[in-house]
Amino acid sequence: MSDTTAAPRVAFISTLSPTAQTLTVASLSLAVLCLAILVFFTRRTSRSTGNLLLLVGPPDAGKTAILSTLAYNQTLPTHTSLQSNASAVAFSLTKKPSTVVDIPGHPRIRDQVNEYLADAKAIAFVVDASTVSRNGPVVAEHLHIILNALTSLPPSQALPALLILAHKSDLLKSGSAASATSESLAITRVKTILERELEKRRVSQSGGVGVEGLGEEGERTEMGGLECTGEKGMFSFDAWEGGEVTFLGTSVKVGRITTDEKAEADGLQALREWMEENA
Amino acid sequence: MLDHCSISHKGGIVLWSRSFTPDASHLAASSASPVNSLIREALIEGRTTEEKYEKDGYAVKWTFVNDLELIFVVAYQRILQLTYVDDLLGALKALFVKMFQPFLATFVASLHAINSGKTTVVEAASAFSFADAFDGWDKMFDKLLRSLEDKAAQDRKLRLRPVVRAPVEESSSPPSEELETLPTQSSDAPQDEQQIARNVQALKNRLRGRGGKRGGKGGGRADPGSGRESVPGSDSESAVAKRKVTAKAQRKWGDEAPTETDMASLDFSADSAGGTGASHDLQALVDEASLGTRTRDGMYEVKDWEFSKDEDSAIANALKPADAKTTPTLGALGSLFSRLTGSKVLTEQDLKPVLDGMKQHLMKKNVAMEIADKVCEGVGESLVGKKVGGFQTTNAAVRLALSTSLTRILTPKTSTDLLLSIRTKLSSPLASTQQRMPYSITFVGVNGVGKSTNLSKVCFWLIQNGLRVLIAACDTFRSGAVEQLRVHVRNLSMLGVNGATDSKGRVELFERGYGKDAAGIAREAIAFAKDNDFDVVLIDTAGRMQDNEPLMRALAKLVAVNTPDKIIFVGEALVGNEAVDQLTKFDRALRDFSSASGAGKGRGIDGMLVTKWDTVDDKVGAALSMTYVTGQPIIFVGCGQTYTDLRQLRVANVVQAILAD
Numbered sequence: 001m002s003d004t005t006a007a008p009r010v011a012f013i014s015t016l017s018p019t020a021q022t023l024t025v026a027s028l029s030l031a032v033l034c035l036a037i038l039v040f041f042t043r044r045t046s047r048s049t050g051n052l053l054l055l056v057g058p059p060d061a062g063k064t065a066i067l068s069t070l071a072y073n074q075t076l077p078t079h080t081s082l083q084s085n086a087s088a089v090a091f092s093l094t095k096k097p098s099t100v101v102d103i104p105g106h107p108r109i110r111d112q113v114n115e116y117l118a119d120a121k122a123i124a125f126v127v128d129a130s131t132v133s134r135n136g137p138v139v140a141e142h143l144h145i146i147l148n149a150l151t152s153l154p155p156s157q158a159l160p161a162l163l164i165l166a167h168k169s170d171l172l173k174s175g176s177a178a179s180a181t182s183e184s185l186a187i188t189r190v191k192t193i194l195e196r197e198l199e200k201r202r203v204s205q206s207g208g209v210g211v212e213g214l215g216e217e218g219e220r221t222e223m224g225g226l227e228c229t230g231e232k233g234m235f236s237f238d239a240w241e242g243g244e245v246t247f248l249g250t251s252v253k254v255g256r257i258t259t260d261e262k263a264e265a266d267g268l269q270a271l272r273e274w275m276e277e278n279a
Numbered sequence: 280m281l282d283h284c285s286i287s288h289k290g291g292i293v294l295w296s297r298s299f300t301p302d303a304s305h306l307a308a309s310s311a312s313p314v315n316s317l318i319r320e321a322l323i324e325g326r327t328t329e330e331k332y333e334k335d336g337y338a339v340k341w342t343f344v345n346d347l348e349l350i351f352v353v354a355y356q357r358i359l360q361l362t363y364v365d366d367l368l369g370a371l372k373a374l375f376v377k378m379f380q381p382f383l384a385t386f387v388a389s390l391h392a393i394n395s396g397k398t399t400v401v402e403a404a405s406a407f408s409f410a411d412a413f414d415g416w417d418k419m420f421d422k423l424l425r426s427l428e429d430k431a432a433q434d435r436k437l438r439l440r441p442v443v444r445a446p447v448e449e450s451s452s453p454p455s456e457e458l459e460t461l462p463t464q465s466s467d468a469p470q471d472e473q474q475i476a477r478n479v480q481a482l483k484n485r486l487r488g489r490g491g492k493r494g495g496k497g498g499g500r501a502d503p504g505s506g507r508e509s510v511p512g513s514d515s516e517s518a519v520a521k522r523k524v525t526a527k528a529q530r531k532w533g534d535e536a537p538t539e540t541d542m543a544s545l546d547f548s549a550d551s552a553g554g555t556g557a558s559h560d561l562q563a564l565v566d567e568a569s570l571g572t573r574t575r576d577g578m579y580e581v582k583d584w585e586f587s588k589d590e591d592s593a594i595a596n597a598l599k600p601a602d603a604k605t606t607p608t609l610g611a612l613g614s615l616f617s618r619l620t621g622s623k624v625l626t627e628q629d630l631k632p633v634l635d636g637m638k639q640h641l642m643k644k645n646v647a648m649e650i651a652d653k654v655c656e657g658v659g660e661s662l663v664g665k666k667v668g669g670f671q672t673t674n675a676a677v678r679l680a681l682s683t684s685l686t687r688i689l690t691p692k693t694s695t696d697l698l699l700s701i702r703t704k705l706s707s708p709l710a711s712t713q714q715r716m717p718y719s720i721t722f723v724g725v726n727g728v729g730k731s732t733n734l735s736k737v738c739f740w741l742i743q744n745g746l747r748v749l750i751a752a753c754d755t756f757r758s759g760a761v762e763q764l765r766v767h768v769r770n771l772s773m774l775g776v777n778g779a780t781d782s783k784g785r786v787e788l789f790e791r792g793y794g795k796d797a798a799g800i801a802r803e804a805i806a807f808a809k810d811n812d813f814d815v816v817l818i819d820t821a822g823r824m825q826d827n828e829p830l831m832r833a834l835a836k837l838v839a840v841n842t843p844d845k846i847i848f849v850g851e852a853l854v855g856n857e858a859v860d861q862l863t864k865f866d867r868a869l870r871d872f873s874s875a876s877g878a879g880k881g882r883g884i885d886g887m888l889v890t891k892w893d894t895v896d897d898k899v900g901a902a903l904s905m906t907y908v909t910g911q912p913i914i915f916v917g918c919g920q921t922y923t924d925l926r927q928l929r930v931a932n933v934v935q936a937i938l939a940d
Contacts, residue, residue: 081291
C-alpha cells in the first residue's frame with residue numbers, strides 16, 4: 001500500500017522538479033542575456049559617440065553647406081537651420097566614420113551645442129570670412145561662449161580640438177598681393193578680427209562688476225575662457241590657455257557635385273585632411 | 280504671381296525651390312531671403328501660429344510636415360491678394376510627401392546619425408542624387424500651380440460676370456409672356472421698362488445658373504471692387520458705372536445670399552442703362568456679339584478646367600481638403616499595444632486636452648492669455664504628426680516641447696552685455712575733430728512701475744564699474760520727480776567705490792525744473808555730458824499710459840531728437856494681460872512717430888527691465904509675455920529696495936518657475 005502511494009509521489013516530484021529547474025535556469029539565462037545586451041548597447045553607444053565633429057558658428061556662416069558637402073558629396077542650397085543635423089561621414093577609409101553635427105547658429109537655439117559637447121572630438125567654429133569685418137562683435141560673442149564652454153569642461157574629459165574655419169574664402173578678393181592665396185588671406189583676416197574683438201571682451205570683463213544672476217547664490221555667472229599666458233594677458237589664439245587652435249581656410253560652391261576620386265577641386269580638402277589626421 | 284516657392288528640411292537643407300522672377304531668385308540666394316527672415320524672425324521665436332509673415336513687401340506663408348521635418352514656404356508680393364496660396368501649400372504638402380516618401384525618409388534618417396545609433400556612411404552620389412530623386416516634381420508642380428491659377432482666374436471672372444453679361448442679356452431678351460408674372464415695383468414708365476428687363480434677365484440667369492453652378496460660389500462674393508476690374512468691353516458701361524456710384528450705395532451689394540436669383544439683383548447695369556437713356560441701349564446692342572462670345576468663352580474654360588482635373592487625378596486628390604484621412608483604429612487595447620511595442624503618432628485629438636491644461640497652467644503663472652494661447656498653439660503645431668517613443672506619455676512630450684519653446688522665446692537674440700557695449704562705444708576710434716559722445720540710455724514705461732528707482736540702481740552699478748554718470752531729469756510733470764532723483768544722486772555720491780570713501784563727481788544730476796520740454800532737456804543734458812566728460816547719460820522720462828497719444832508723441836520726439844543708444848522699457852512683473860498692450864503700443868508708437876518726425880526708420884524698444892520681481896514669487900509669466908511681444912531681451916530684473924537689488928535674468932530659472940506646479 002505504502003509502495004503504491006510512494007511511487008506516484010516520487011513520480012510527481014520528479015516531474016515537478018525538472019520544470020522548476022528549467023524555469024529557474026531559463027529566467028536566469030534570460031536575465032543574463034538582457035544584461036549582456038544592455039552592456040553591449042551602452043558600450044556601443046559610448047564608443048560610437050566621442051567622435052563627433054561639431055560645426056558651430058554664427059548664422060549664415062555655411063555650416064549646413066559644409067555638412068551637406070561632407071555627407072552627400074554635393075553642396076545643396078540651404079537656409080537658416082531650425083534644428084541640428086547629424087550625419088555620418090567617413091574621412092578616411094581605414095578608420096571608423098565620424099559623425100558631423102551641424103548646430104544652428106541663431107542666438108536663441110545655439111545653446112544646443114552643450115548637448116553634444118561631452119562627446120565631441122573636435123569643434124569647428126565656422127566663420128564667414130567675407131562678412132566677419134562687419135559683424136565681428138557678434139561672431140566674437142559666439143566664439144566667446146564656445147571658448148567658455150570648452151574651458152569649463154570637467155578635467156576628466158579629454159578636451160576637444162578647436163578648429164576655426166575661415167569659410168567662404170573664395171568670396172574674398174585677394175587684392176594686390178597675388179602671392180597670398182585666398183585661403184591664407186581669409187585666415188589672417190578672421191584671426192586678426194577675432195583676436196581684436198575677443199581682447200575687447202576680455203578687457204571689459206576684467207575689473208568690471210557684473211550684475212548678479214537671479215536665483216541660487218554662488219553660481220558662476222560671468223563668462224571666462226579668455227585667459228592667456230604671456231605678457232599683460234593680451235588675448236591671442238597662440239597664447240590661449242584652453243589649448244591649441246587650428247585655423248583652416250575653406251570654401252564650397254552651391255550646386256556643385258563632386259565626382260568621386262576627384263576631391264582635389266573641393267574647397268574642403270584642408271578640413272578633410274585635418275580630420276583624417278586628428279579624428 | 281508667386282515669387283518664390285521652396286521645400287526644405289528643418290535642418291536647413293533646401294530640397295527643391297523655384298523663383299519666378301529674376302529679382303526673387305537673386306534675393307533667394309542671399310541671406311536676406313524671405314525664407315531666411317521667416318525662420319529667423321517668426322519660426323525660431325515661436326511665432327509659428329500666425330497666418331502669414333510679411334517682410335520687405337513680401338508675404339510669406341508656410342506649412343510643416345512634422346514627421347518628415349519638412350517646411351513648405353511660398354512667398355509672393357504682399358499687394359497681391361492670392362486666394363489660392365493656402366490650397367497650394369496643402370496640395371504641395373500632400374503631393375510631395377506622397378511622391379517621395381521613401382526617399383525623404385532615408386534622407387531624414389541620414390541627418391539623424393546620432394539617434395539611430397548605427398553609423399552607416401551614405402554612399403554619396405548613388406544614394407543621394409537629389410536632382411534625380413525629385414525628377415518628376417517640376418512638371419507636377421507646374422501642373423498644380425496652373426490648375427490653381429486657372430481656378431483663381433475662373434473665380435475672379437465669375438465674380439465679374441453679372442456686370443459683364445448684363446447688356447447682352449438685356450439686349451437679346453425678347454418680350455415674353457413671363458413679364459406678367461413678375462412683380463413691378465417702380466411707378467414711372469421708363470423705370471418700369473428697365474425693371475422688367477432686369478427681371479427677365481434674372482429668370483434667364485436662373486436658367487443659365489444651372490450650367491454655371493460652379494460660378495455661384497465665386498459670384499456670390501462679389502465685392503464693390505469687381506466693377507473696377509471688369510473688362511472694358513464697352514466704354515458706355517464703365518461710364519455708367521462711374522456715374523451711378525450713388526445708386527450702388529443704395530442697393531445693398533454683397534448683402535445678398537449667393538443664389539442665382541440674387542445674382543440678378545446684384546446686377547444693376549440694366550437699371551443704370553435706364554437712367555442714361557436709349558443711346559446706351561443701342562451701344563449695348565452693338566456690343567452684343569463680342570460680349571456673347573466672351574461669355575461663351577468663360578463657360579468653355581470652366582469645362583476645360585474640369586476636364587484637366589479629371590485627367591490628373593493626383594492633383595485633384597491633393598486639392599481636396601484632407602478630411603477623409605481617418606486611419607483605422609484598433610481600439611484602446613490596440614493603441615496601448617502599439618504604445619508598448621513601439622511609438623505612437625501624436626494627433627490633434629491627443630494633444631488638445633493636454634495643451635488646454637498647459638494653457639491654463641501658463642495663465643495661472645500670470646502669462647498673458649493671448650501669449651499663452653499662441654505659445655501652446657505653436658507647441659501643438661510642432662508636435663502634430665511626431666512620434667513619441669516607448670513609454671513617453673503625451674503629457675511628457677508636450678511638457679518637454681513647451682520647455683524648449685519657452686527657453687527659445689526667453690533666450691536673448693542680441694547681446695545683453697550693457698557694460699561691453701558702453702565700453703565699445705567709449706573706446707571706438709574717433710576723428711580728432713570729433714568729441715566723444717556719451718552713451719545714453721532712456722527709461723520709458725507707464726506710471727508707477729519704478730523707472731526712477733531702477734534707474735538709480737543701474738546708475739549704482741555703472742558707478743561701481745568706474746564710469747561717470749549723468750542723470751537727466753526729464754520727468755518734468757510729476758511733482759517730486761526731480762527731488763527724488765536729487766536724493767538718489769546724493770545717496771549714490773556718498774557710497775564708496777573701489778576703496779575711495781565716496782564717489783563725488785562720479786554722478787551728477789542735470790535738471791531744468793518742471794513744465795519744460797523733455798526732449799530739449801535731454802539734448803542739453805547730453806551736450807553737458809559731452810563737455811564735462813561723462814561716460815553715460817541716464818534719461819528718466821515721465822510715466823505715461825500707452826493710449827495717451829500726445830504723450831507718446833512727445834516721447835517719440837525725445838527719442839528722435841536724441842537717438843539714445845538704448846531704449847529700455849520698464850515694466851512690472853505684476854502685470855498680466857496688460858503687458859501685451861503696453862509693450863506693443865509703446866513699441867509701435869516709438870517706431871511710428873519717431874520715423875515720422877526724424878529721418879530714417881523708426882526706433883523701437885531695445886530691451887526690458889522687469890521690476891517688482893520680488894512680489895510675484897514664481898508667477899513670473901510677465902517675463903514671458905514681454906519677451907514674446909517684443910522679441911527683445913530682458914536686460915535687468917529689479918528685486919528689492921536697495922541699490923544692489925538689480926539682477927540679471929537667468930532663462931533656465933524662469934522656465935523652471937513657469938513650469939513648476
